[in-house]
Amino acid sequence: MTPIDVGVLISGRGSNLQAILDAIAADELAAQVRVVISNRPKAAGLQRAAAAGVPTQFIGHRQFPDRESFDGALVEALRAAQVSWVVLAGFMRILTPVFLDAFPNRVVNIHPALLPAFPGVDAQTQALAYGVRVTGCTVHLVNEGVDTGPILAQVAVPVLQDDDHDSLAARILEQEHRLLVETLQRIALAGLTIDQPPESGGRPKVRFGSGP
Ligand code: GAR
Numbered sequence: 714m715t716p717i718d719v720g721v722l723i724s725g726r727g728s729n730l731q732a733i734l735d736a737i738a739a740d741e742l743a744a745q746v747r748v749v750i751s752n753r754p755k756a757a758g759l760q761r762a763a764a765a766g767v768p769t770q771f772i773g774h775r776q777f778p779d780r781e782s783f784d785g786a787l788v789e790a791l792r793a794a795q796v797s798w799v800v801l802a803g804f805m806r807i808l809t810p811v812f813l814d815a816f817p818n819r820v821v822n823i824h825p826a827l828l829p830a831f832p833g834v835d836a837q838t839q840a841l842a843y844g845v846r847v848t849g850c851t852v853h854l855v856n857e858g859v860d861t862g863p864i865l866a867q868v869a870v871p872v873l874q875d876d877d878h879d880s881l882a883a884r885i886l887e888q889e890h891r892l893l894v895e896t897l898q899r900i901a902l903a904g905l906t907i908d909q910p911p912e913s914g915g916r917p918k919v920r921f922g923s924g925p
Pocket residue numbers: 723724725726727728729730758802803804805823824825833834835836886889
């Protein structure tokens with residue numbers, strides 16, 4: 714089986730990137746990370762990539778006049794690296810159609826909540842503030858909305874009585890690492906099919922595998 718060629722976008726720590734790199738090294742994920750791109754020069758994930766021998770690039774969003782031109786630079790770098798899938802692993806920028814149209818239904822994001830609950834930034838604080846007893850993480854395809862794309866996989870995580878942000882975030886993060894790797898492996902093994910909704914409405918649905 715041919716491994717999938719992946720580009721990973723990060724903004725910070727890069728522990729989800731590390732989970733991907735570790736799974737590839739352990740032969741548990743049929744993928745090759747062709748490039749890791751960060752919009753922040755000091756993102757710790759850049760060192761993680763370099764340590765694994767993966768090419769890295771810093772593309773700062775502030776160097777561009779608007780989102781579209783930043784996205785254009787990302788697309789150019791990802792195309793040059795010949796990636797066919799893009800993983801957002803803690804990438805904290807919203808992508809425009811310039812990016813999404815270049816990789817249609819090929820951009821995967823990991824989010825630390827059970828979407829559609831708590832989209833956007835700091836989902837763990839949102840969950841604690843709301844007082845939910847269960848939260849979790851979601852892997853989904855990226856569309857033009859904020860964390861609104863078709864859901865690929867989810868795991869529930871309990872919120873405990875004395876949780877603070879860090880204890881909850883750590884419990885979710887453990888599951889993120891597992892869920893992201895598992896989902897990418899399912900994509901690598903089976904591919905993805907998008908079923909468009911009927912004209913009467915609804916949302917596109919995704920399933921692993923090909924064909925009708
Ligand atoms: C992860 O918890 C990820 O789900 C979250 O940022 C963290 C990145 O951690 N992403 C979002 O909130 C996106 N909306 P990492 O850099 O250690 O992988």
